[in-house]
Amino acid sequence: MPLKAITLTNLYYSFDSIFVLEDINLEIPEGCYLGIIGPNGAGKTTLLRLILGIIKPQRGQVLIYGVTPEEYLKSEPIGYLPQRISQTIYEFPFTVEELVRSGHEKFKKDNIEWALDVFKISHLKKKLIRELSGGQRQKAFLARAIACRPRILLLDEPTTGIDPYSMDELLQILESLNQDFGITIVVVTHDIATFAHEAKCILCLNRKVVCLGEPQRILKDEYMGMLYPEHTVFPHKNA
Structure with a gap:
């Protein structure tokens, strides 16, 4: 059984008393290639910052290989x-x-x-x-x-602003880093169609975990309707 690279337990984070992440429970095994998708304001970037220890949760816990981000980063990079x-x-x-x-x-x-x-x-x-x-x-x-x-690589919109040829080349390199070097990769993206073919697992995030699983199961109309409901107001566009 693979080691748990990242463990998030009962995680909450808020801006100005408005929660952008609520009750996040997630285990990312070592060697996983995880794509995180969701609308603006869903908490995707905030989640990466919590994993990195740049910010701390108001409630809950983040563990990297069983220790806090601060402890992990004393001896290992991300x-x-x-x-x-x-x-x-x-x-x-x-x-x-x-x-x-x-x-x-x-x-x-x-x-x-x-x-x-x-x-x-x-x-x-x-x-x-x-x-x-x-x-x-x-x-x-x-x-x-x-x-x-690093053993863990966190990427926030890595394909933004690049041409199709560079994108294809970049995706091949990320796949190699994951498969050949065993690096755990977590990618925040709006490019759903592309990473549906690349990631091993997709997390649908909209302040809460909407769904989590293999891309072919997750990227169905029923889940996309839950993830991108009409007329939803998000308080922080760049969260």
Whole structure:
């Protein structure tokens, strides 16, 4: 039986006394490739931040391999790609190599070369980030996220702003990271159709767990109607 990489128990989180996550109970086994889908304001990004320990739940518990995020991060890294990061800070005068190196304070040169090679951007390592295309920038930030050789990789909308060719290449690389290197991957996405073919499991989130299971079972009209009900008002668009 695989180890539990991430365990969420009775998790609640609120903004201004309005809960954006309620009673979340979830176990993510080691080696899982999980896609998280849901409408704006459903709490998807907030959930990733709780797993990372950036914010703490008002109620409930987050465990990474049986310990709190704070304890886990003292000895092990978690790879993380924030939402739209490659579109917001690419004007910084970093080369690709410098950017990837900045991903972890205890970087090793071999890991930097490995991450660049995984995303097929070794030939770009001396180029400035601002000189790259959108797809190349996204690969550079993803290489930064894995340069610490994490066991867990959290991605928030990784396909935003990239062309179809780069998207296909990126999806192949993520599949390899999961299958060949055993990295547990959690992806927040609005690109439901694409990740239905990639993820092993889909979590439908709308402040609560709507449903969880294999993509072919979850992505049916009955569940999509529950996940995206008409005339629903969400208090925090970017939650």
